[in-house]
Every structure is written in structure tokens, then in C-alpha cells.
Amino acid sequence: MLDLQRTLNQVKSDADWVSLRHVTEKTTHRRVRDEKIDGNSVYFDQGVMVEVLVNGHFGFAGTSDLTESGIKRALGKAIAMAKSGSSQKVHNFTTAQRPQAKGIYSSPVIRPIDSLSAKEITDIFVDATKAMKVSDKIISRSAGTMIVETSFHVVNSSGSEVQQNFSIVSTDFSATSGGPGETQTRSDNGGLARCFQVGAEVFNRADILARSKRIAEESLELLSADNCPDEAMDLLLAPDQMTLQVHESIGHPLEYDRILGDERNYAGWSFVKPEDFGNLQYGSKLMNVTFDPTIADAMASYAFDDSGLKATKEFLIKDGVLVRGLGGLESQARLNLPGVANFRSSSWNRAPIDRMANINLEPGTTKFQDMIASIERGVFMMANKSWSIDDYRNKFQFGCEYAKLIENGKITKTLKNPNYRGTTVKFWNGLKAVSENRETYGSPFCGKGEPNQVIRVGHTTPYCLFSNVEVFGA
């Protein structure tokens, strides 16, 4: 067992500040297809990131060699990196960007992950794919999970000590039906969208079997459904699609490192300018968006970010006006704007960058049935299956798995291949109703950064109704 504090004491150097971040992560994948095993794997990763501040520049060195000599070697590299980079640094940083932090965070687990064996999970999944066998037209039935047990332990030379333990379970059930010239897939709220900080309680057999049967029936239903029409009309989005809409058109454009141009060469930058904060009418007055790391089971809940900043709920958009962006202490210093505790790294082998974490749309006051009743002609779309947005996060096109046509205040029929497109600010200003109830989803795979990093994000959102959106089918 690595004694991080002792190791820190032993590797003291002439750097202005030193931090050690020890990360252990066990990732378990289990998958069943058509009632047969389709993969089981366990990936255990651990290492230490040494971070130093020298000449106003942070240098990083990650190593999977956890011996004292390995960590000392990494320290030497981090100092050399900081020195070589400091001659052309983007900003003169200080320890103010690394506040002292002390605390422990653990995911709210009801039933520990290891209380359920590989066999028990596999048995549930075999039965889930059996439950999807509702017709000979179902050509593929799949059930899978990714279970992540991870621990971030940080100590530094200014006296911080933070231990954060996460238990994360993502599940993925899908059924594909096939007919002449086409196939249709329906999943459980979109691929891996059901991902939470939870324990084994998420593997509720009866619930999983019921959901599995329903998605198989809906995939079959799509085979004989009409295509989504091509026209501009009202668009009602379910929370499992709102998750993606919020992620791409609010989360990413508000990240300060994109606004600063750090991401330009990879994921892109943003249409948002520093002077937009406090001024830009991002959406209608019904739009209230928060950065909220306190939702109990959401994917990106935590107590501190990787700089040591305490994570608190903050409004990003209030009554439709942009008020705050998503930047950690380094970006806040560079932009001279307030931000949030979102300076996060994917693991021990990457330096932290600005990340969106849990970005949520606050609830409204409208009942779901009243939203339906208010629509003269529109489409209700559910579960994301296609996403694309430009490097300024402006022009987007998203596709969903399943849709319903709404005519004269009533749901009339199922539609297949539903897509919609638009531009961010115009789209959000067309928000005309927000439901009073919300659901939480997320993604284990938000990619960003150079070098690349995959990180976990959560989104809790209501049902939302937008006016005059360009929708289209296949």
C-alpha cells in the first residue's frame, strides 16, 4: 500500500510547490448477447501524477512505477518539464491556483458492488436478452455493464489531503430488429446514458427485465413506423435526449479553456466571448442552468476538483441570461472571471483541464400532460443516437432513436429516424415550456483535451418544449 504522505515527505525538492495524486481504478466490463457470454474483462490501473510549480509554471509527470525511486524520477521530470515550459508559459501561476483542501468524499452506495458476483450479473443479463426475444424479427439482443471503482488520493506541500472514492455503474441494454432493407435499434435511454454513482442496487432484476422487454417491443414497433416528417414544428425532448442537448450546446461552449483557445486544435473553441457573461440572452426566460456536483447519484458529483477547489452548486444561466462559465482556478485567473470547481483530470496520467461535470437544467412548472396538450403539431423525441456540432458549438444536428407525432394536443403515432438541427442561441430562445419533473442521465465518455482524456459527466433535466425547430427523417 502506497503511503502517499510519507512519500511526499521523502521526495521534497526545490520546487515551489509539489503535489502527488495517486489514482487506482478498477473497470469491469460484462456483456451478454443473445443469451450468450460476449465478453468479460477487468482493467486495473494505478499510478501517481507528480505536479510541481516552478517559475510560475506547473509541470506534470505521471508514472505507473510506484516505487520511491520511480516517484523520485517522476519528480525530476516534472521539475524539468516546468522549467522548460516556463520560458514560454501562457500565464504566471501561483499557489493561489492550488488552495489548501482537506476532506473525504464517497459515492452514496446502498449495496456494495462486490456483493454481486460475476455469475449473478451474467445471469440477470442472460435473462434480460431472453426477455427481449419478443419476435423473430429481433436480430440482436444485448445487455452490458461497465462498473468503475476508482479512488483519487491527493496530498501536496501546502498541507492538502483529499480522498475521493467513486462507485460508478453504467448499464446498456439494446435490441435490434430487422426488416426488408432496414434495421432499428432501441436502447435503454441511449447507449450507456444510464450511468450513475451507485452500487449493486442498480442491478434490480425485475426492473431490468421489464425495461428489456419494452425496448425490444419498441424496436419492433419502429420497423413499421412512418418516417419522421421533414418540416419546422414544435419539438418536445425527453430528458434522455435533453442530456445530450445540454451537454453539447451548453456544457462545452461554456468551458473557459475552449473560450481561451486551449482546445482550438482539437475539440474547438466557443461562440461565447468573455464579454458575454452577464449579458448574453442565451435562451428564453424559462432557462435556468446550474453546475451542480451535489446531486446524490449523478455521474460527476464530487467534493473537490483536482486543484483542491471545493465544489459547490452555481448558476450558469439565470432566467435565460448567461451569468457564469465553467472554468477552474487557472482559467479564472487567465480570464479574470468567476468560475466553478471543474478542473479535472481523467486519471493519474493526465493533467487537469476545465470539464463540465454535472450540468443541469432546473425544473419548470408545467405538467408533462399539459405540454402535450399545448402542441398543435409537433414531435416528441427520445434517446439520443447521433450527435454532431461545430467547433464553435453553434450549428448542431442530433438524431434520436424513437419519436411520437403530436397532433392537436394528442400523441397520435410512432415515428422512426427522427432528427433535428438548429443553432444554439436561437434554439434555446425557442424554449417555451419546462416540465416540473426531472430525470438524471449522463455519459462515461466525454472526450476532450490534448493529450486526450475521457471523463464522466452527468445531466439532470426536465422535459423541454421548443418552438419552430427543423425536424426531419431518413
Added chain:
Amino acid sequence: MNFTEITKKSFNTVADYILGNLQAGEEANVNLHAEESVFIRFNGSKVRQNTTVEQRTLSLLLQKDGKTASFSFSITGDETEDKKRADQWLAEARKECALLPEDPYQVPLKNNGVSDSTFKGALLAEEAVVAAITAPAAGVDLAGLYCAGPLISANKNSKGQSHWFATENFFMDYSLYLGEKAVKSVYAGTHWNQKEFEANLAQSKNQLSLMDRPKKTLAPGAYRTYLAPGAVAEMASMFSWGALSFSAYKQGNSALQKLADKEKSLSSLFSVRENFGMGLTHRFNGLGELAPETLNVIHQGQLQSFMTSTRSAKEYSVEANGADGGEYPRAMEILPGSLKEQDILKELGTGLYLSNLHYLNWSDRMNARITGMTRYACFWVENGEIVAPIADLRFDESLYDCLGENLLAVTDFQAVDPMVSTYESRAFGGKKVPGMLIKDFKFTL
């Protein structure tokens, strides 16, 4: 000893230790992925972040009584510690095998031979990188990533198979900006040559000067379009999203299902093959199986071979062709045609010259329809002359159209698009693609 030498000794020791400790009825396959990397991230021609990473990951596939367990874990290079970790995870793999049901498509391990390749590069000294990049970039706004160091993939199994591939390489993946307008380039290889890098940068600066005109905003519609190799490479990346996977085809998720079923066709000008002769990556896959040196995937518009792994081959009773478990191309080459570089603008006439595309996704998988954005140096061309950079456009287009009857010509030259992915670890590989001239390419927003 350097990182590569230490890692080779360590891998051989730990892998042999695991394979030597197997019990009766057990077979095992062991893989290594290791790197010692320098990552320097630039913004505004200054250093945003710099990191070094040293990591070695061992993957153990254990088979027993028709059951399969797969465990990966990090190793340190210290033999005593690494043997201890091997003991722990081998024991866990045995427990897992005991618990799991039989794996019906388990692939029996074989001895697929022995290979041993180490390619030494000439990389910049770590302390020299910042000056080597920022000095010639003075006066321009550069953002990007420099990445370099040794990269290793190795494999052994209990049947005596052994493969080792190590290389020292680098890439400088960057873009230059003129306000919101930008050009993109990558300089990659195994031997850093400062003059070559500066020439690459100078070419990008020249291209950037073409952007110094007011942007032209185009209405959505169908335009005659030239896709430069950078744009074709982005489009070709979609072939890795299940399109060429045999198991995806059998499970109804291949975007080329209609091509395979001969309901749709592509142009006879369009041919794709796997070509390991390009030397961008090693031929052995995760099971140590050797892919053929070349494999025709799409020949003159006709699908010849899906990427088929041994596991899929067993499930569907077909022949495997050296594909890895993910069944995506690892050494993709789109074959050249006859359009000469000097004739591109003339043949384009009036239309769009697109250097790059961005954020592609299937918008209608069954009809191989893709949406995405234009990005970087994209121009409006009139009568064979570049007139202005364009405001970015969203396209939504089926491969059956743009690579079918609307594909007018393919260039007689190709460009290498090196793999610059660094998710979790640096990746091997790359693509070699030509440019393409297409009529009625559809833009929607």
C-alpha cells in the same frame, strides 16, 4: 538501459513468469502496451501544459474449461513487484473463470509465430522542444500538441507465440489562426528534422495568408466539392464506426449493409484496402495473429471483405482475416486515381475546396448517411480560382451518393494521416488517402 530495453526485459520476465505458472488445462495470452511520452500543449504559440507519462499495461487472457477471463493491470518495470502483481491477477482470473459460464465463441490459442522489431528514432531532447517549436512560430497564433517518445506493443502466449514491436516516434499536431480562421497541419515521423518542421510550418503560414479575405457565407444546397486528403481522412474514419465490422453487419449495425447485400453500390473509382506495407503499425493483433500484408476491403466500389476477427469467424462459420476484436481497419489505404494536383482547381471549376471536416457521425446509418462540419482552410472557388474562405457549413450526405455516382475523380497522390489519438495511451497507426472531387455534395445548415 533505456525505457524500451527495461520494458522488454520486464515484459519477457513477467510474461514468461505467468505462462510458466499456468496449471493443467489453462492457456493464456499476454499483451503489453507501454509508452514513455512527452506531451507539450501549446496555445497562442506559448506553453499551456506539459506532461511526461511513463506507463506499462499488461493484459492477461486466461482460458480454462471453455471459459475466458480477461484482466489488465499496470506493471512497474521492477521484476519483484511485477511478479507479485502477476500472481494476484492470475489468481483473480482463475476465480473469474470458475464463476463464469462457458464462452461459446472462445478462440483456441495458437502459435502464430515470432517477430521482433525495434525502430530507433531521433527525437528532440525534452528540454529543446519548446524552443524548436515556438521560435519558428513567432508572429503566428499556434495551438496544438507535441507528443514524442518510445511506444511499445508486445504479445506472448502459452503456445510459444511471441511478438515485439517498439518504435520511437513523434507528432506535432497543430493549427494556425487568423482570428477565427485557421489552417491545420501535422508533422510526424521517427526522426525530427528541424528544417522539415519549419518547411511544414511555412507552408501552413502560406495557406493562412489565403484566409486573409472576408468570409463568404453560402446558402445550404448541393455544391461541386473537392475534399482534400485531410477531409477524406475524416470521412474515412467513419469506416471504423462499425461500417466494416463483420459482426456489426451480422447484428444489423453496419452502415454498409446495403453495399454488402448489393442493394446499393459505390463508384468504381473508390477502392479501400488494408495495407500493412505502409509501416504505420504492426501486423499482429491482440491474439498475436498476423494480418495479411494487404487485404482488399472495397475494390472498385464492390465490397470484398469485412474486417473479420477469429471470434466472429467462429460464431458465424466464416474465415477470419487477421482483424482485431474491434473489427476496424488498422492500416487503411484509399487507393489513388488519376486527378493531378495541378488540375484540382480547374476540374473543380466553381464550388467548394474543403481541407478538413469535423465531428462526423452517422445521421442515418442504414443509408450510410453522415453529418458533420467543414473546418479549417475551406474555400469558395470560382472558375478554377480561390475566391474566399467560407463561413462553416454543416453537411448531411450519404456515402452511396458522394462515393457513388457523384464521385467524379480521385487524385493521383495520397497523403498519410498519422494516428494522433492519445486517449489513455498513445495509439499506433494511421491512414493513407487521396483527395476526391464530388458533385452535388449536400450542405444543410
